[in-house]
Amino acid sequence: MIADANLPVIFAGLMALSVIVYAILDGYDLGVGILLPLNNDQQADQMVASIGPFWDANETWLVLAVGLLLIAFPSAHNVILKALYIPSAIMLVGLILRGVAFDFRAKVAQVNKHRWNQIFKLGSCIASASQGYMLGSFVMGFEDSFMAYSFAALSALGVTCAYALIGSTWLILKTSDDLQLRAIKWAKLTGKISFVGILAVCIMNPLINQFVFERWTTPPFAYFMAIVPFVCFTLLFIGNLVLKQLPLKDDSGCWLPFLITVVVFIFCFCGLAFSFYPYVVPGELTIWDAASAPESLRFILYGALIVIPCILAYTVFSYRVFWGKVEDLRYY
């Protein structure tokens, strides 16, 4: 039997898991949308085909993350979504436009296809930027100040760029020839911007936030916090070196940039998560303040423990089915 006091910790962990899985998975397909070229229909088709079988399941991780927030920490859900009312609505419209454009573009005449491509790209940019904006406002404790808005705006840019980075490395993995070369270019550029972005957050976050400052400078968390930027910068640097070598013969190593980016994502996320733990609303609500009744958490937990391994298993199955370069998806 799990003690009542541990339930919120477990749910915070599950929520963190679904947020990071979401950021990686929907991150790459949003990134592909952000990068969608409007001047080359054939490449656009390939790029969309590379995410076709996955985007819907990827987005479900967002539903799970928001769902877990709603289920496990309802009062935090209310506070957060009230504070982020407008940006979350804008994100939803972005996700709606993108989700439907994906489907409509394949079913309409060529004239309209271009318009749906534009909508797909626009929706992806809106969704990414508003997620970044919301992350920024969260970090700033939903403050109502010029400083907070500027930080949120910067964060919007940063997240959009990070998604474009992981999207381009996904394309390096899934494509070849011209499109792959293009993706390598995109990855080099977005990698450098991400580098600057992470640096900016590392400097700004402890400066503007007393709690974070203490967390970053007081052991034991301080040790971990020191590792995070170090690992991220080293990996981005190595990633850049790898990109300069690509593409290699037999396309070996095409998976390396994607893997590196995933690890950077995980480290950045852990850095952020541990900066605020155990607060679910920075400076206001801890996970224990906000948690639902134990009997409800327990009811969902037992189900989750059975179902989540199944979800992971069939997710792996689906990635195995669509393994390999995207060209194989075309039936001519």
Next chain:
Amino acid sequence: MADVFLLSRLQFATNISFHILFPSITIALGWFLFYFKVRFNISGHPVWMRIYRFWVKVFALSFALGVVSGITMSFQFGTNWPGYMETVGNIAGPLLGYEVLTAFFLEATFLGVMLFGIRRVPSWLHTVATLLVAVGTTISAFWIIALNSWMQTPAGFEMRDGVAHALDWWAIIFNPSFPFRLSHVLLASGLTASFLIAGISAFRILRGDNKKAPRLALKTAVFVAALLMPLQIFVGDLHGLNTLEHQPQKVAAMEGIWDTQKGVPLLLFAVPDEKNRTNHFEIAIPNITSIILTHDPDGEVQGLNDFIGEHPPVAPVFYGFRIMVGIGMLMLVIAWFTSFKLIRNKPLSKGVLYSLMGMSFSGWIATLAGWYVTEIGRQPYLVSGLLKTSEAVTDIAPENVMFTFILYLTVYVGLLIAYLHTLFLMARRAVEIEEIQPEERLQQKHFPKTLNITAGELS
């Protein structure tokens, strides 16, 4: 500037009305697809694959619209109705959570295999993927209807300091109105999908598509509708009796009964006047409502005047109910008449085809009307007897709610137009696709090679 309460209600109503259109198609269409695929596996006849290929596109399109509008709703619980989760979050949360865990991932993951995996996995595995998508959409309906039914007829909980706490999950899920509501909704989806398939197929035939695929699809759909409609009437009747037991004020509004009385007549038409608490222009058949509701011509039925301040607005419930029943009757007549013709191998006249085409979206109208009856019928409560809708609303600035309301409304109207436009575009184009690929028929045994399509086309 209108108030937050009204705007939030309008926004939620818009959202849920838009959302419900698509699950009401996909739940049953998933099972239709499974049936088409199995028929193909058994017979090896490419016509079943052609039917599958056409309708799987419609499924994908409807599914995408359902997903994106569904995500919006899960956000609105927190943004517009914070009092809802604060009061009943301990109950609603786990039910919604189970929907995500057991249904969303299943359908979303296997949708990818179903749409794009046809050449990458063996045919049987593709059939299993189709089955799992159908199962996923149905499980999704199970959880969401469990929560909705619990809001109508709450059970299995206790209130502590104004917050609902779960006592018995079995009683919460299988609450008194759940079995009736779930079967009513699943049958409604079956009818919605049937009439959509029959209507679009009739459209294709009327446009000169004389291939086997639309005719066979039409036949299948009409037979299914003819079987489901009487079942739906039966279940609807049981559902009504259950509502009378647990929510008599809703039934009183549906029937337009103001005073508690014996030998209640059935109002075919009337104009309810809530101000003067009476009806105008009544057209009534004596004693029928008493017979339907109490199975006794002189049975007593409670009237709205017993529930002053606690009953729903009468007019929308009253009219909504009549629209739903009216369309149901029309469905029954058309489905049976067409089936009769089909069984006797008579060709379908243009008139029949046009009426099927006209009924393409009748399921949507009936579902919406029925949904309004049950949801508006619960007012002024959000959770019957526990939480009034007005107590759950947010205190966000009305300008913000106005902004998002207009935003969603614009997007939804645009999408609905695009959806209908694309649906008919696909139906028109299906003719051309079949005509330019006669060689397909020669290769019917080598199924994968006959699929002359791109990944993009199937999305």
